[in-house]
Each structure stands twice: as structure tokens, then as C-alpha cells.
Amino acid sequence: ADTGGLVGGEDDLGLLVQRQAQVAVADADAILLVMDGKVGPQPGDAEVVDYLRATGKPLFLVINKIDHPAREELLADFYRFGLSPLYPVSAAHKLGLSALLDDVLQDLPQPPELPEETPGIRVAVVGRPNVGKSSFINRVLGEERLIVSDRPGTTRDVMYAPLTFQGPDYVLVYRNHKLATLEAK
Secondary structure: OOOOOOOOOOOHHHHHHHHHHHHHHHHOOOEEEEEEOOOOOOOOHHHHHHHHHOOOOOEEEEEEOOOOHHHHHHHHHHHHHOOOOEEEOEOOOOEOHHHHHHHHHHHOOOOOOOOOOOOOEEEEEOOOOOOOHHHHHHHHHOOOOOOOOOOOOOOOOOEEEEEEOOOOEEEEEEOOHHHHHHHHO
């Protein structure tokens, strides 16, 4: 799950983003904490590391934007968090990713046997941005799975939400209209 971040603003959207991140952490089998290598550790980072460490889940400190050897000296400041090894990467240039992925895969628990596709009757939830699709799905599911905000386009990923109602299994499929339009082009 890619989230909006663990440290959000104090406004309604920031609090919703933070809550979504906390749910993602609770559901995760492993956590990749990504920090910006160019700007270095930021205020509040130590608290985030402590929070994630307390989950007891495999935690990988990924330092992004390390796109050439001269930038590796920037890693020294990140050792203050007591996590080792550090994973210097450049997502933009695809550097350092294979070592990170190898270690993540090694630490993940064995996945349970799952069918290739979530079984159930698929129901698409569609509409223009900001018409209440996320609110609708949250209400149907009885939990806050999606961020609800007045800002259009808050949910950008395809979401699959299993639901059992009066016997049959359903899968609610939700995709942000703006994303669907861009992908169709």
C-alpha cells in the first residue's frame, strides 16, 4: 500500500491520510520507510521509526534519491535511527532496488494459498471525482477503508474491497475517474 504519509498536516485531509497510513501499517507484513536522501532526516522521523519498530514487523529504511556514489556520504545521518542495513536507492534511475527487494522477499512470511482472483460478484463503483464514491464504499463496508475528502482525486489507485452481503460474496471495484481517463489515452 502506498500511502500519503505518516506525518500529515493538521487539517482534515492530513488527519485522514495519517489514519489511512496507520491502517496500511497494521495490515502490512513488512514496512518500507522511505526517506529523502537529499534533504536528510527531518523533525519527527525518529518518532515515526519508533512507531514502526514497535509493530514488530520487518522494517526497511529506504533512502531515496541516492543516484550516484558521491551521494552515499549522505547516508551517515540516517544511521542515527539504529536500523541496519540502510537501503540507498534511486527510484528515478532504478538503482539499488534489487538488493532491497531481495531482502524484503526474504523476510516476508510465506503467503497463504489464495485463488488467483478474489472470488465474488464484481461490482464497479464509478463516477466523476468528488461525487461520494469513497464515502459510499466506506458506508457499505462499515469501515473507513478509503479516504474521504472535499478535494477531488484523493483516491488514485484501483481498490478492491471484498464484501459479503446476505449470502453471496461481492468485490467492490473502485477506480478514480481521473486515473481511468488518463490510462485510457
